[in-house]
Amino acid sequence: xxxxxxxxxxxNSRIDLKELAxxxxxxxxxVMNELEAMEEEHIIxxxxxxxxxxxxxxxxxxxxxxxxxxPQRDMGFDKVAEHIYRYPEVNxxxxxxxxxxxxVTIEGKTLREVSQFVSDKLxxxxxxxxxxTNFILKKYKxxxxxxAAPVKDERIMMA
Amino acid sequence: xxxxxxxxxxxxxxSGIRKFFDIVSEMPDAISLGVGEPDFDTPWxxxxxxxxxxxxxxxxxxxxxxxxxxxxxxxxxxxxxxxLQYDYDKEILVTVGGSEAIDIAMRSMLDPGDEVLIPQPxxxxxxxxxxxxxxxxxMIELKAENEFxxxxxxxxxxxTPRTKLLVLPYPNNPTGAVMEKKDLEAVAEIVxxxxxxxxxxxxxxxxxxxEHHTSIASLPGMRERTIVINxxxxxxxxxxxxxxxxxxxxxxxxxxxxxxxxxxxxxxTTSQYAAVVAxxxxxxxxxxxxxxxxxxxxxxLHRFREMGLDCFxxxxxxxxxxxxxxxxMTSDEFATDLLKAKKVAVVPGTAFGESGEGxxxxxxxxxxxxxxxxxxxxxxxxxQLRNSG
Numbered sequence: 080x081x082x083x084x085x086x087x088x089x090x091n092s093r094i095d096l097k098e099l100a101x102x103x104x105x106x107x108x109x110v111m112n113e114l115e116a117m118e119e120e121h122i123i124x125x126x127x128x129x130x131x132x133x134x135x136x137x138x139x140x141x142x143x144x145x146x147x148x149x150p151q152r153d154m155g156f157d158k159v160a161e162h163i164y165r166y167p168e169v170n171x172x173x174x175x176x177x178x179x180x181x182x183v184t185i186e187g188k189t190l191r192e193v194s195q196f197v198s199d200k201l202x203x204x205x206x207x208x209x210x211x212t213n214f215i216l217k218k219y220k221x222x223x224x225x226x227a228a229p230v231k232d233e234r235i236m237m238a
Numbered sequence: 239x240x241x242x243x244x245x246x247x248x249x250x251x252x253s254g255i256r257k258f259f260d261i262v263s264e265m266p267d268a269i270s271l272g273v274g275e276p277d278f279d280t281p282w283x284x285x286x287x288x289x290x291x292x293x294x295x296x297x298x299x300x301x302x303x304x305x306x307x308x309x310x311x312x313x314x315x316x317x318x319x320x321x322l323q324y325d326y327d328k329e330i331l332v333t334v335g336g337s338e339a340i341d342i343a344m345r346s347m348l349d350p351g352d353e354v355l356i357p358q359p360x361x362x363x364x365x366x367x368x369x370x371x372x373x374x375x376x377m378i379e380l381k382a383e384n385e386f387x388x389x390x391x392x393x394x395x396x397x398t399p400r401t402k403l404l405v406l407p408y409p410n411n412p413t414g415a416v417m418e419k420k421d422l423e424a425v426a427e428i429v430x431x432x433x434x435x436x437x438x439x440x441x442x443x444x445x446x447x448x449e450h451h452t453s454i455a456s457l458p459g460m461r462e463r464t465i466v467i468n469x470x471x472x473x474x475x476x477x478x479x480x481x482x483x484x485x486x487x488x489x490x491x492x493x494x495x496x497x498x499x500x501x502x503x504x505x506x507t508t509s510q511y512a513a514v515v516a517x518x519x520x521x522x523x524x525x526x527x528x529x530x531x532x533x534x535x536x537x538x539l540h541r542f543r544e545m546g547l548d549c550f551x552x553x554x555x556x557x558x559x560x561x562x563x564x565x566x567m568t569s570d571e572f573a574t575d576l577l578k579a580k581k582v583a584v585v586p587g588t589a590f591g592e593s594g595e596g597x598x599x600x601x602x603x604x605x606x607x608x609x610x611x612x613x614x615x616x617x618x619x620x621x622q623l624r625n626s627g
Contacts, residue, residue: 098606101540102533237259237585238274 080105084113085122090223092126129222141170141186142193144201145179145211156180159206168196179211190214250366254589258573262583269612270583274411276475276556277603278530281516281523284474288512296511302499304332304483305510311517312483320443320453322466328488331495332505336441336469336482338498341367343437343465343484344403346493348373352402357388358591359559360407361439373403379593382561385550386415390424397428403435406454409442409554412590412599416554419452426457436464441482444473444524447532448553455485462487465494470509472555473524474516479509531556534602534609541613545620556603559587563596565623573598579622580615 083103087094096114100107117123132139148159156174163183164172170184183201187193194212202210218226255272262270279285303309309326316322324330333339344367348354354368357378368375378396380386393404406425408417417425429436436454443451455464469482482505484494498504538558542549549560562572569586577583585601587594602609 098537101537104536232277234273234275234277235259236262236268236270236583237255237272 291511339484344371359594386413414552
């Protein structure tokens with residue numbers, strides 16, 4: 080049941096508990112208990128909201144930064160990651176395979192703000208060897224949701 | 239100038255759905271719950287194979303009866319899913335949708351005056367196809383108290399010395415009804431007793447939510463007298479690809495192939511190549527669509543119960559068939575009024591036969607979000623009716 084609950088709320092965290100219970104064919108209390116348990120266990124880590132800031136007319140810039148580091152002796156990557164993720168401007172830190180070690184996303188009000196953060200705070204970290212900054216120009220799809228214009232139903236209405 | 243039209247064609251009634259379609263089209267902001275096709279796109283791997291076949295230049299006719307590879311996969315699919323065994327070479331015909339298969343099956347099997355038993359409410363094509371094939375359609379009125387399943391008693395009561403063919407459309411459009419194995423066994427007994435033939439339209443066979451679908455052709459003594467019709471439209475969301483198939487005894491399939499040869503040549507080649515992937519590799523995709531439909535089905539039924547709208551639980555296809563008799567209007571009146579008042583379009587049950595009077599068909603080939611909105615409008619409407627009534 081956990082997997083089913085998670086699959087539903089991943090796309091729609093605001094789903095009515097009653098509706099979820101109907102869909103799963105269990106009673107509401109059971110769903111609520113599962114949700115609480117998963118929150119405690121940090122399986123469910125939060126319920127952020129997906130926002131199209133452009134449409135809201137509020138300026139936000141997001142950058143995807145590839146970071147190469149030398150992991151310190153006895154520290155490995157975890158300590159370096161922690162150093163980076165403690166900054167509130169940092170939205171996400173991933174350890175990735177391939178040419179670079181970390182993929183970091185940073186959000187700021189302007190291009191300049193983000194670039195400044197990278198040069199002042201990120202590149203200066205001891206263990207950081209090099210960074211490559213990519214700015215997101217347009218979000219087409221995010222977290223499984225298409226941000227572009229809604230798809231029109233083209234089917235014959237009565238058949 | 240003479241009348242160019244045949245007498246027969248003029249006797250055939252236009253589709254009851256058509257009238258509503260015209261009205262609904264005038265209201266672009268109406269929510270329609272009247273579609274008859276899946277809201278899913280054809281699974282990507284199927285589309286990819288279709289595209290690939292075009293890139294490879296596979297644009298010629300295939301054999302009349304269909305691509306060999308496809309027929310083999312159809313055979314395997316039917317065996318795997320329904321324990322049906324058909325010789326791909328002699329007993330399977332690939333058609334332009336289940337629609338063509340219905341048409342040519344009747345044309346192959348009916349002589350003037352032969353009676354065709356058609357349970358209703360059911361899909362609009364059976365009656366016109368029977369008439370065009372010189373058959374005489376005899377309607378059997380299915381009943382809500384039987385969950386719109388065909389009973390042996392009803393069947394036997396409709397049989398005359400001229401009865402030749404029984405159309406068995408399950409899982410059913412518009413009611414969503416299914417025939418479980420025990421129901422089919424009862425019908426099969428009568429079919430065998432009176433030496434009838436069965437046209438089993440199983441196009442919704444992959445969309446069942448209670449028991450796994452049973453084909454009447456898998457029952458003893460039925461294979462030799464049944465034409466099984468199925469396809470890719472509903473299960474694999476391939477409505478626009480126009481592809482289906484018929485399976486049955488060689489003698490009948492042979493003759494159907496003959497008509498198909500003359501009238502169609504072969505089913506669309508691109509669709510056939512794509513369908514090989516559908517048969518071979520898509521059980522999982524179908525299962526996930528089925529699971530999604532089931533979620534919506536349960537949601538709809540729960541909401542009907544909350545609203546106090548009378549509806550039996552359908553276990554097949556993607557339709558529900560609630561009863562609206564309590565409001566003292568005909569299906570037509572109810573549907574028209576609902577559309578005017580709340581801009582929600584449903585299909586009046588009478589579009590599927592007189593026995594659909596007092597019912598409406600609601601399709602759940604829509605997202606939960608869309609259904610939620612439509613249902614709350616329907617709830618508002620019936621609350622108003624109850625308060626003013």
